[in-house]
Amino acid sequence: MVKREELLRSIDKNSRISISELAVMLGENEIDVANELKALEDEGIICGYHTMIDWSKTSIDKVMALIEVKVTPQRGIGFDSIAERIYKYPEVTSVYLMSGGFDLMVMLEGKTLKEVASFVTNKLSPLDTVLSCSTHFILQKYKEHGTILTKKYDDTREIFTP
Incomplete structure (x- = not known):
């Protein structure tokens, strides 16, 4: 089971991180990470992905x-x-x-x-x-x-x- 808090903290710091990198960081398989990201988007917890520009x-x-x-x-x-x-x-x-x-x-x-x-x-x-x-x-x-x-x-x- 993918730990939501760790997943959210990771993508909050770097929204461009790949699913494969997230899977390694979280000790999970890529399919579970991708499914959890989709669930977080569907629930409105993840509302968008943004680039910070100076x-x-x-x-x-x-x-x-x-x-x-x-x-x-x-x-x-x-x-x-x-x-x-x-x-x-x-x-x-x-x-x-x-x-x-x-x-x-x-x-x-x-x-x-x-x-x-x-x-x-x-x-x-x-x-x-x-x-x-x-x-x-x-x-x-x-x-x-x-x-x-x-x-x-x-x-x-x-x-x-x-």
Whole structure:
């Protein structure tokens, strides 16, 4: 029987790992690992496979922002309805229900600061249950999904002692 927790942790670290590599790591046969992956997908536990890209190292213009949103939850459905309205916009990459000083955290991306600001002003803020928005632009990513994106400079000079 394939251990789900170990399987999930392994693919969470590297979604490109092959079934044969997983089988060796878990001490299972490939068919059992493949069947367990399929079952996890069918149950909605595995929701997708993603590539992490450091866009700052490409020539593609991309601006990312974190938007703190305060809303008035709707009677009987809470925050789900407004979250759904927000996550349907293609610019929105993530929506989280939060505890603390705001209700929803919305991650979005655009080509320019102006484009992102326009989304907040023209699409997000006017929603009837939105009370306020606070926009934070992401200037530099250092670590994402457990992966360090910046590498320290290695000093390769030889040490000289007189």
